[in-house]
Amino acid sequence: MGGKSTSQGLVQVNYNKTWGWVCADQWDKQDADVACRRMDFDGSLSSFKKNEESKETNHYAWLNNIQCTGIERSLFSCIHDGLKPHNCEGRRRAGARCRPEGTKVRLVAEDNVSSEGRVEVFYNGTWGSVCSAYWDLKEANVVCLFGKRIFGEHIETNVSTQ
Numbered sequence: 054m055g056g057k058s059t060s061q062g063l064v065q066v067n068y069n070k071t072w073g074w075v076c077a078d079q080w081d082k083q084d085a086d087v088a089c090r091r092m093d094f095d096g097s098l099s100s101f102k103k104n105e106e107s108k109e110t111n112h113y114a115w116l117n118n119i120q121c122t123g124i125e126r127s128l129f130s131c132i133h134d135g136l137k138p139h140n141c142e143g144r145r146r147a148g149a150r151c152r153p154e155g156t157k158v159r160l161v162a163e164d165n166v167s168s169e170g171r172v173e174v175f176y177n178g179t180w181g182s183v184c185s186a187y188w189d190l191k192e193a194n195v196v197c198l199f200g201k202r203i204f205g206e207h208i209e210t211n212v213s214t215q
Contacts, residue, residue, distance in 0.1 A: 061148070071113065087123065091127055091128070097150060102147065105141075117139040
């Protein structure tokens with residue numbers, strides 16, 4: 054909430070049909086990862102803490118001293134001081150910079166070779182093959198250059214650009 058983009062800002066949770074802040078005490082990247090994944094991002098880039106100067110009293114701080122491992126499905130599943138109104142020390146509130154969702158791409162290997170195969174993209178909730186019309190070395194290089202980020206490993210390319 055209140056960030057420079059839709060993928061960053063102060064974190065709020067809804068409990069008992071009421072929105073409330075998350076205190077920044079012990080807030081770290083693992084906590085931000087859980088919050089971002091809950092909002093359908095691919096985890097967080099970083100966490101931050103912000104002193105809120107506002108005198109608003111209509112928003113509770115529902116969670117304090119959150120300690121997530123990073124694999125929980127919700128901030129409520131993490132260790133915390135209980136679901137109740139909290140007084141955040143110094144009005145410090147938790148924030149997250151979420152990893153913007155990118156295009157999801159995968160290789161479907163024919164022979165268990167992770168560095169080659171049919172290229173598929175995830176779009177509108179479905180995996181589909183990329184059409185080979187107009188597909189050439191340039192497009193293949195783009196997929197391979199992003200191999201480490203997309204496929205979790207470095208894909209060696211030995212390609213000449215004659």
